[in-house]
Amino acid sequence: MEKYKKMKSLNLLVLGIALTISCASKEDPNYLWMMAILQPLAPVGNSPQTLPGSDSPSEVPFSMTIEDLNGGSDFLFENTTTYPLRIKVRDLINPISGTLVQIIELGQQDVAGNAVFKAITDSSGNVTGSFTINNREEPKVRLQVTHLGKDYFFEINLINILEVSRDIFLFTSPLVQVPAPIVDTDGDGIQDSEDEYPNDPSRATMIRIPSDSFYTICYEDLFPKKGDADFNDYVVRVYNEEDLDSQGRVTRIRGYYTHVAKGAGYNHTLHIKFPNTVSGNYTLTRTKPNGSEYFSDSSFLQKSSSIQILPESNTTIPQSNTSQGQTFLPGDKAEWELVLDTPVSKLALGNSPYDLYIQVKNTNLAIHRLGLYKNADGSDSYLDPAGFPWVFMIPGEFSWPLEKKNINNAYSFFDDWYTSSGANYKDWYLNKEASQVVSF
Numbered sequence: 001m002e003k004y005k006k007m008k009s010l011n012l013l014v015l016g017i018a019l020t021i022s023c024a025s026k027e028d029p030n031y032l033w034m035m036a037i038l039q040p041l042a043p044v045g046n047s048p049q050t051l052p053g054s055d056s057p058s059e060v061p062f063s064m065t066i067e068d069l070n071g072g073s074d075f076l077f078e079n080t081t082t083y084p085l086r087i088k089v090r091d092l093i094n095p096i097s098g099t100l101v102q103i104i105e106l107g108q109q110d111v112a113g114n115a116v117f118k119a120i121t122d123s124s125g126n127v128t129g130s131f132t133i134n135n136r137e138e139p140k141v142r143l144q145v146t147h148l149g150k151d152y153f154f155e156i157n158l159i160n161i162l163e164v165s166r167d168i169f170l171f172t173s174p175l176v177q178v179p180a181p182i183v184d185t186d187g188d189g190i191q192d193s194e195d196e197y198p199n200d201p202s203r204a205t206m207i208r209i210p211s212d213s214f215y216t217i218c219y220e221d222l223f224p225k226k227g228d229a230d231f232n233d234y235v236v237r238v239y240n241e242e243d244l245d246s247q248g249r250v251t252r253i254r255g256y257y258t259h260v261a262k263g264a265g266y267n268h269t270l271h272i273k274f275p276n277t278v279s280g281n282y283t284l285t286r287t288k289p290n291g292s293e294y295f296s297d298s299s300f301l302q303k304s305s306s307i308q309i310l311p312e313s314n315t316t317i318p319q320s321n322t323s324q325g326q327t328f329l330p331g332d333k334a335e336w337e338l339v340l341d342t343p344v345s346k347l348a349l350g351n352s353p354y355d356l357y358i359q360v361k362n363t364n365l366a367i368h369r370l371g372l373y374k375n376a377d378g379s380d381s382y383l384d385p386a387g388f389p390w391v392f393m394i395p396g397e398f399s400w401p402l403e404k405k406n407i408n409n410a411y412s413f414f415d416d417w418y419t420s421s422g423a424n425y426k427d428w429y430l431n432k433e434a435s436q437v438v439s440f
């Protein structure tokens with residue numbers, strides 16, 4: 001896909017519609033103040049939206065400048081998308097600092113789910129970070145700004161958006177602002193009711209990635225030779241948790257892994273690496289499928305070093321889970337927690353599952369996901385000459401192909417997705433030929 005980017009600048013000139021859960025009636029002094037200065041201007045924008053659970057919301061004026069980066073992203077065989085985020089909040093005169101900004105994923109029926117990003121604005125009224133959601137036909141999130149006890153909601157349709165960048169003007173008067181009393185026990189700027197760690201100033205928010213279920217990550221192990229496209233040589237289920245501080249920076253990371261298939265003669269170990277600015281203390285435990293812990297370690301992760309998550313794959317799973325007629329049996333689990341020495345931005349950390357790779361014992365070669373390593377000529381080191389990767393990451397409980405089956409036949413829309421560079425059949429992995437894939 002030819003990459004193109006353009007900046008769309010759209011200024012919703014005067015009044016859009018925001019919703020509040022409480023107050024902001026026509027008796028509200030802010031409203032009266034705003035109307036006094038904006039009387040000549042006619043409202044524009046959408047009809048008021050009704051938020052589930054809200055009390056007949058009133059209209060509260062705002063202005064929003066949309067500076068999103070639009071375009072198509074490089075096709076990296078991803079089934080999730082990470083959106084960099086930049087939000088600025090101000091009133092008519094000053095930036096608003098210390099205001100809570102959240103991104104909440106909206107589900108298929110526009111039902112609000114979990115916060116995928118949360119931070120308070122800095123002294124310039126800015127919040128920067130990123131959030132990741134699974135690909136779907138109509139990806140949407142809700143941007144929520146909480147100011148002076150009121151919640152303002154903006155729905156964002158993410159189609160064709162590469163980066164979310166918005167300036168929000170709240171029409172509140174500094175003359176009549178009375179800060180709502182808040183309880184913030186740890187003094188990190190996030191009130192207790194919004195703080196998932198109300199007694200820990202280094203943490204305010206826990207982000208689970210993906211927000212439910214897990215990723216299934218499938219490796220081919222013949223690198224640098226082309227694989228046989230069954231994507232079952234080494235398969236692991238993964239989810240991560242990130243703890244963010246009040247500025248939205250990552251301060252702790254956790255990873256949870258289950259080895260679920262080994263359709264290969266080779267042996268592998270599973271590892272993780274972070275960008276070379278990341279260091280800190282970590283704990284790691286491994287357990288057998290029956291729950292018995294057989295390994296535990298506490299160590300310091302040096303910059304640029306890696307953690308071995310699971311040992312040789314011939315010891316971490318009771319059977320291949322790739323043969324017809326087998327009853328699925330999960331393998332070992334591992335989990336770690338890394339406490340970062342220095343907080344890092346989500347963009348600098350990179351996206352879950354980070355650089356999660358296998359080391360093939362027989363070839364002594366590592367196999368990484370796309371988008372992390374480049375050859376001298378700029379091409380991706382882990383894309384084969386036919387333009388195919390050695391690693392796939394699929395959201396949820398993905399059924400990998402059985403032995404001697406390949407992914408093109410096991411998933412009839414895979415080729416349409418692949419040849420359209422991800423534009424079509426974004427949910428190709430939901431349409432399986434049951435006879436050709438593992439069942440659970």
Ligand SMILES: [Ca+2]
Pocket residue numbers: 184185186187188189190191192195197198
């Ligand atoms: Ca707090």
Ligand SMILES: [Ca+2]
Pocket residue numbers: 186188190195196197198199200201202203204
């Ligand atoms: Ca806290």
